[in-house]
Amino acid sequence: MSDPLRVTVWNEFRHERERDDVKAVYPDGIHAELARGLAAPDLTIRTATLDEPEHGLTEDVLESTDVLTWWGHMAHGEVSDAIVSRVQNRVLAGMGLVVLHSGHEAKIFQRLMGTTCSLLWREAGEREILWNLAPHHPVTAGIGDCIELPEAEMYGERFDIPEPETLLFVSNFQGGNVFRSGAIWTRGNGRIVYFRPGHETYPMYRNAQILRVVGNAVRWTAPRAPLSLPASKNDNPRIAIPGYEQPEEYRTEA
Template sequence: MNVIVWNENRHEKINPVVAEIYPDGIHGAIASFLQTEEIEVKTATLDEVEHGLTDEVLNETDVLVWWGHMAHDEVEDTVVEKVYHRVLAGMGLVVLHSAHFSKIFKKLMGTSCDLKWREVGEKERLWVVDPSHPITSGLDQWIDIEKEEMYGEHFDIPTPDQLLFISWFEGGEVFRSGATYQRGKGKIFYFRPGHETYPTYYHKEIQTVIKNGVNWVRGDNTPTPEYGNVDPLETISKNKTKEID
């Protein structure tokens, strides 16, 4: 499996707190725990040519992991369009934390993807609400995170195909923190934790969820259906061929 971890890589350059927590960047931290003998992981960042997502890179990518926050508007629409069509064609997409507001996620969801937030650093309890799903495999009933940014409802997303996690925060808010979707042939997993000023991506259970998510969204290479006007004689001919086979 070929995985690209994409990150703006901006906070790490201007915020010493973030640079200390993630000296190799958030993308580097995520790539390090995803890399295995079976998974080839590379990274791409905003300031690279085509944001590191050239046609050649995208065409070889099975799963794209996306983290963004302060520079959503700097992502070129042409790149967003390419990623969008790759997802429809079967590339998996894992959207992390504040990437809920990324151009690609909003385009795929068709909504504002807006929410409430509060950045004071408070305890989060992430409840597993679907223990039968492959993404929640290996987890207990909940995950505790000592300090995280609060996200609260209403979260303006379409009703998820599957809701996997609900967060509770010390301030009393709850949030749909893990949701899956399918668009075309592509699977999408949104996962909330991961504010840049907290070491959330070193949390073993958070790593487990992201690993499981990457494995789950990977495409299965099903054939693309034929679309458009269909000649009934051609359909009959194909059916007869199948009967002979």
């Protein structure tokens, strides 16, 4: 029997403390709700929040994390660049990253995507249908044709992201907008999933289908081998090729 996956659920935990309407939906914080909703024998789950020392993402925490989920909204700019680099290196080494809802503006997501990750939005409590475009993918397992949400914040195109390796979901909203609501990328040895649902005043993380997708994403992004950084160009052995002189910037010390 394999060891449980080590999951760290990260959340700003600001809205829930500062706004009564959010506290009414998530009194213990979005991170706590997610941790409860994802609880399973094959997962060991802990939480971390923005205002903890090092945002709760110390080197020891990240070194013992197989998959990190990320929810942020109002304080993206307060996340330390040094911590972003620490998380980025861990993803490149093979740690999974599951970015939720407004985490599209998180520094770590923007850095890994290399784009602004901007989008259109409208907070109007619209009906949303997320259509399952990849029914045989492990992240969408058990979902069926679609997920219907009676009230959701509208996210709309154009979503400034690089072309996904797999597009999992596309949403259509009552107001007519469409949005790529689930997508996958690989960076280095790490897998990344973006999944749109999760607004702070709608109880998305009590929805069984939403939690099913997040749980599937956690399991799918888990490292497939011991975590290790991809070799840099200077770590590669020198190869002698007749008639070829290696460029100076690729040479290593003798």
